[in-house]
Amino acid sequence: MKQVTLIPGDGIGPEITEAVKAIFSAANVPVSWEEENAGQTTFESIGELIPATLIASLEKNKVALKGPITTPVGKGFKSINVQLRQKFDLYSNVRPAKTTKGIETRFDNVNSVLFRENTEGLYSGLEMFDERLQISDSVARITRVGCQKIIRAAFEYASKHGCKKVTAVHKANILKSAGAMFLGEFNQIAKDYPNIQADDKIIDNMCMQLVAKPEQFDVIVTTNLFGDILSDLCAGLVGGLGVVAGANIGDDMAIFEAVHGSAPDIAGKGIANPTALLRSAIMMLHHLELKEEANRIEAALEATLANQQECTGDLGGKASTMEFAQNIISKL
Numbered sequence: 001m002k003q004v005t006l007i008p009g010d011g012i013g014p015e016i017t018e019a020v021k022a023i024f025s026a027a028n029v030p031v032s033w034e035e036e037n038a039g040q041t042t043f044e045s046i047g048e049l050i051p052a053t054l055i056a057s058l059e060k061n062k063v064a065l066k067g068p069i070t071t072p073v074g075k076g077f078k079s080i081n082v083q084l085r086q087k088f089d090l091y092s093n094v095r096p097a098k099t100t101k102g103i104e105t106r107f108d109n110v111n112s113v114l115f116r117e118n119t120e121g122l123y124s125g126l127e128m129f130d131e132r133l134q135i136s137d138s139v140a141r142i143t144r145v146g147c148q149k150i151i152r153a154a155f156e157y158a159s160k161h162g163c164k165k166v167t168a169v170h171k172a173n174i175l176k177s178a179g180a181m182f183l184g185e186f187n188q189i190a191k192d193y194p195n196i197q198a199d200d201k202i203i204d205n206m207c208m209q210l211v212a213k214p215e216q217f218d219v220i221v222t223t224n225l226f227g228d229i230l231s232d233l234c235a236g237l238v239g240g241l242g243v244v245a246g247a248n249i250g251d252d253m254a255i256f257e258a259v260h261g262s263a264p265d266i267a268g269k270g271i272a273n274p275t276a277l278l279r280s281a282i283m284m285l286h287h288l289e290l291k292e293e294a295n296r297i298e299a300a301l302e303a304t305l306a307n308q309q310e311c312t313g314d315l316g317g318k319a320s321t322m323e324f325a326q327n328i329i330s331k332l
């Protein structure tokens, strides 16, 4: 039995978490949950956004599944997601985007995985404001080691999964320092993987290419801000944030998470779609090398998604969160 930290989160988080727990239990997955919450609900009950007990649980278990978290609006509240990524050096944000039978989109053949550097760049937290001159600086600092780690992670993934191509996305034509370092490291590391095609695209062209011909991309690797934007763009190509998985992976810890927010507009109604969290949980099973269980749950999920009637309202069906989960369970 593998113990995993479970962070239900806020808003719809506990509802979609219950659905995933029910599916895991029905599939007899050898995972036990250690539940520790974070976010607004936790703040309201104990006055802390990230309790020490959660940190201890993460340090012990090294693997977590996380629902969406509400970061209270206002000064002094730093994003919990960003804090966890930086504290545990979860430098790879991995976002698969694949067309699903039954989910209507403009394209029917998207299959890409985006690797976004998760701890540096414009989100390093290096921000200054000069009151006298009214000048604001946000520093996009990247390190050579940081570039090497995310680029190597992308090539390793491509190599392990038989992917044909890795595309680096950058702005080296304008960002002569950071962009050139990222691209230089990419070209260097690519030499270690002679069987994988390596190419690069400037970010603006990449956006145009993705919305015109997304099928040409396989593994994509990029810096933090570009990756943040591109990963949601890719989600839009395959059905939106409600259906895509995400993972934050470091050298010795991984947090798998639904990438959508806590959806306060539908929280408590029992109608949220648990697909994104379930797909993140399936990624987690692969990480734990529980391949058989991962494949079985994935097959049941795909068969359910193929029939709109069995899905939640956002996908055109009428099922509640738990009815949708039951439809998946009946196919296990």
Ligand code: NAI
Pocket: 012, 016, 067, 068, 069, 070, 071, 081, 241, 242, 257, 258, 259, 260, 261, 262, 263, 264, 265, 266, 271, 272, 273, 274, 275, 276, 314
């Ligand atoms: P949101 O993703 O929560 O909601 C946007 C729209 O998508 C809403 O109409 C919502 O009902 C719908 N939606 C989202 N997930 C859904 C699901 N699973 N099933 C059905 N419909 C779904 O984004 P919003 O409203 O901008 O953010 C709300 C809160 O979530 C904020 O406090 C924000 O800070 C937080 N947030 C947390 C994230 C995380 O923990 N990873 C990521 C994004 C936002």
